[in-house]
C-alpha cells in the first residue's frame with residue numbers, strides 16, 4: 001500500500017563490514033511518509049545494520065540510499081546534523097547519556113532545537129508520564145532497569161515528533177502490557193504522519209498488528 005511520497009529509498013544497496021561477506025545485497029525498496037513497517041528476521045540477519053543505514057550511522061558500500069529525497073552520499077556534515085533532527089532513533093542498546101538524568105536525556109533533542117528549559121522540562125515530563133516513568137524524572141540511567149531505560153530511549157526518540165522513527169527491538173525488555181502501550185505510541189506517531197519502522201523478532205506483534213512487514217531473507221529485504 002502506498003502512503004504519500006517516498007521518504008526513504010534504496011536502490012541496489014549493498015552493505016558489508018570490513019572485508020566480510022555482505023550483510024545485504026541488491027536491496028531496492030521505497031518507504032513512504034505515514035507508513036508503518038515491522039522489520040523482521042532472525043538474530044544476526046541485519047536488522048540493526050539496516051537501521052544504522054537509515055539513520056546515516058553508516059553509508060552503503062555500494063548502491064544509492066536516498067532519505068528525504070537526498071542521496072546520502074552527497075550530504076555534508078552540516079546537513080547530516082539537520083537531517084538527524086528529523087529522525088528519532090530507539091537504539092537496541094538505548095544509548096542513554098549516563099551523566100544526564102532521565103528528564104535531561106529525554107529533553108536533549110529539544111535542547112538541540114533551542115527550546116527553553118521550561119518547555120523542555122514540561123514536554124519531557126508529559127511523555128515520561130505517558131510511558132509510565134513519572135516516578136523517575138531525576139534518576140540517572142545507571143539506576144534504571146533495562147525496561148525503564150528502553151522507555152527513556154523511546155520517550156527521547158518521539159519527543160520531537162520526527163518524520164522518521166526507527167525503533168530497534170524497542171519492546172525487548174518490557175512486559176506485554178507495557179509493550180502494547182508502546183506499540184500504541186508508535187501507532188499514534190504513524191497516525192500523525194511519521195514513517196515508523198520497528199525492528200522485532202517478536203512474531204506476536206507482527207501477527208497481531210498486521211502492518212507492512214519487511215523481512216530480511218538471504219541478504220535481501222523482502223516486503224510481505
Ligand SMILES: Nc1ncnc2c1ncn2[C@@H]1O[C@H](COP(=O)(O)OP(=O)(O)O)[C@@H](O)[C@H]1O
Pocket residue numbers: 017023041042043044045046047048049050
Ligand atoms: N559494527 C559491525 N562490525 C562488523 N560486523 C558487524 C557490525 N555490526 C553488525 N555486524 C555483523 O553484521 C551481521 C548483521 O548484524 P546485525 O545488523 O546486528 O543483525 P540483527 O540486528 O538482525 O541481529 C552480523 O553478522 C553481525 O555480526
Ligand SMILES: [Mg+2]
Pocket residue numbers: 047048049092168
Ligand atoms: Mg539487532
